[in-house]
Amino acid sequence: MGDEQRDMPVTSADGTRLAVRRRGRGPAVVLVHGSAGGLDSWDPVVPHLDEDYELWVYARRGYQPSDPGRRSKTYADDVSDLEAVIAATGGPAHVVGGSYGAVVTLHAALRLETMNKIALFEPPLFTSGTDALKPYRDLLDAGDVPGAIRLFAERVARVPAEILAAFDGQGDPAEAAGSLHDLEAMAADRPDLGRWADVSLPTLIIQGGETWAPMPATMDALAEAMPKATRVVLPGQSHFATHTAPQQFAAEVRRFLA
Structure with a gap:
């Protein structure tokens, strides 16, 4: 096991306070x-990396115990937050993004000069421009947190019907609020995969071999836009x-990363 973990606050450029956790030793x-994650999202992965890397995880804005932010969120806000965390590491740093976090990583790769290599696990780029924001917000305003979570799973994540039942009755208001802020950024984004061709950083694209549609086709399109990226499928x-x-x-x- 790597060095004991340490929790600390990091302040983004607009004053948003982020809860950050550092653990391990080595390159940052x-x-x-x-979405629907937080400080513990990477807990299963961390013990397999912290002997050789100094790992920095943080709760993105909108997810407790980080601040919610002061306005409707955009990916630019997420990039600014990531920039602040990288600065706290002493920078530059490698960045690994999962799902929505992988989309944040792609946006950051076009703007920041403090990133080394990036690894992307199934960025749901098909959610750009989603029309699910209003019905999701309406459900939250009505107090139907389980309904909002199911809507997110069905209309945004495109979870297959045979898996959807696992989301019935789930109702964590804090996570649901965080997903609302993510939807704000998704709805404001544009579905242009060609822009990722401008990412010049060494990139790893990871996907599950059994992930449902439209993720496989989306990863095919991303790999086509980024022909120099390394691609791995987990059987x-x-x-x-x-x-x-x-x-x-x-x-x-x-x-x-080695």
């Missing part, structure tokens, strides 16, 4: 979580691979 790696895994196969996931990240 910042881990960016997906038998899905969008939950960081929890169902954390050692396998970490091994691919370690191999890429």
Whole structure:
């Protein structure tokens, strides 16, 4: 096991306070979580990397105990927050993004000069310009948190019907509020995969071999836009691979960063 973890606050450029956790030793790696996540999102993966890397995880704005932010969120806000965390590491740093966090990482790769290598796990680029923001917000305003969570799973994450039942009755208001802020950024984004061709950083694209549509086609399109990127498919895994196969996931990240 790496060095004991340390929790600390980091303040973004607009004054938003982010809850940050550091653990391990070695080159700095910042881990960016997906929707409905938080400080514990990377817990299964961290023990497989912290012997050789100093890992920095943080709760993105909108997710407790970080601040919610002062306005409707955009990816530019997420990039600014990531920039602040990288600065706290002493920079530059490698960045690993999962799901929504992988989209943040892509946006950051076009703007920041303090990133080394980036690893992207199934960025849901098909959510750009989503029309789910208003109905999701309406459900939250009505107090129907389980309904909002199911809507997110069905209309945004495109979770298959046979898996949707697992989301019934879920109702964490804090996570639901965080997903609302993510939807604000998704709705304001544009579905232009060609822009990622301008990413010049060494890039690893990771996907699960069993992840449902439209993720496989989306990863095909991203790989086509980024022909120099390295691509890895985890056999038998899905969008939950960081929890169902954390050692396998970490091994691919370690191999890429080495």
